Amino acid sequence: NAGVTQTPKFQVLKTGQSMTLQCAQDMNHNSMYWYRQDPGMGLRLIYYSASEGTTDKGEVPNGYNVSRLNKREFSLRLESAAPSQTSVYFCASSELGQGVYSNQPQHFGDGTRLSIL
Amino acid sequence: TQLLEQSPQFLSIQEGENLTVYCNSSSVFSSLQWYRQEPGEGPVLLVTVVTGGEVKKLKRLTFQFGDARKDSSLHITAAQPGDTGLYLCAGARGKLIFGTGTRLQVFP
Numbered sequence: 001n002a003g004v005t006q007t008p009k010f011q012v013l014k015t016g017q018s019m020t021l022q023c024a025q026d027m028n029h030n031s032m033y034w035y036r037q038d039p040g041m042g043l044r045l046i047y048y049s050a051s052e053g054t055t056d057k058g059e060v061p062n063g064y065n066v067s068r069l070n071k072r073e074f075s076l077r078l079e080s081a082a083p084s085q086t087s088v089y090f091c092a093s094s095e096l097g098q099g100v101y102s103n104q105p106q107h108f109g110d111g112t113r114l115s116i117l
Numbered sequence: 118t119q120l121l122e123q124s125p126q127f128l129s130i131q132e133g134e135n136l137t138v139y140c141n142s143s144s145v146f147s148s149l150q151w152y153r154q155e156p157g158e159g160p161v162l163l164v165t166v167v168t169g170g171e172v173k174k175l176k177r178l179t180f181q182f183g184d185a186r187k188d189s190s191l192h193i194t195a196a197q198p199g200d201t202g203l204y205l206c207a208g209a210r211g212k213l214i215f216g217t218g219t220r221l222q223v224f225p
Contacts, residue, residue: 004159035215040126042205043160043215058212090159103148103167103209108159 002026006091006109013081013116021076021112023091031094032074033058033106034066036087043090049074050096081116088113120144121208121216129222130196138191138204138219146208149182149189154203196223 007022025032030051035043045058049068063085065077074093078085092106124139140149148167152160164173166182166189173180177200179192189206201223206216 040217042121042123042217043207045212048212092159102212103150103165105150105162105165106160106207106213108161110158 004091004093004107004109006089006112008112009110010113011115013078013114015081015083015116017081017116018077018079019081020078021089021091021114022073023075023109024073025091025093025107026072027093027095027107028071029093029095029107030071031096032068033092033094034064034074034076035090035092036060036085037090037111038087046076046089083116086114086116120210120214121206123204123206123216123219125219126217127220127222129224132197132223132225133195134223136193136196136221138193138221140189140191140206140208140216142187142208144208144210145186146210146214147186148209149186150207150209150213151180151189151191152205152207154205156202160203160205193221196221198223198225 004025033048034046044060047066049055052071055066067075089112090108092108094104094106121142150165151163154160164180169184169186171182177194181190204219207213
């Protein structure tokens with residue numbers, strides 16, 4: 001059982017380049033999330049999708065866009081990469097994740113390590 | 118705005134020692150989760166505490182939720198090298214909000 005799969009695992013970009021990070025889950029979860037992880041700052045929510053067809057901004061959405069392609073897949077796009085976006089990006093999913101369901105456990109992929117020069 | 122502060126940020130100890138990690142906030146949470154993250158992997162859920170004052174034990178790990186549901190602690194007894202990793206608390210408040218993290222290194 002794969003759980004949450006992220007691709008690619010590593011990527012180096014030049015400033016101004018664009019790229020899309022892919023995420024897929026096979027647990028039939030409704031909610032999916034994108035986080036970035038920087039030293040000393042834990043995990044910060046970029047965007048989330050409470051259910052198929054909906055997306056909402058998180059704490060740090062500037063410079064990113066997302067697409068909930070179907071129930072399984074949730075992609076994160078950097079349109080014009082900046083050095084400040086160098087980070088480790090994690091995708092996660094949960095059965096439900098909003099309001100009274102926000103205490104449900106989240107299942108994470110192994111991350112994409114992104115460096116922007 | 119970081120609602121959940123963890124302390125200490127780094128902890129380096131010898132095998133067999135005890136330790137406590139703290140997760141503090143001025144906000145009330147409906148529940149509190151603890152995750153452990155190993156190098157090159159994503160966080161993995163250890164436990165969820167829901168009731169103020171609740172204590173849960175997972176082998177040598179003891180988790181406590183504060184009476185007012187604003188803080189939590191993780192106590193590890195007789196730490197082992199396999200406990201090495203990044204420990205993250207996460208509070209549920211409409212969405213899940215992650216703490217700043219505590220990086221633990223246990224030396225043999």
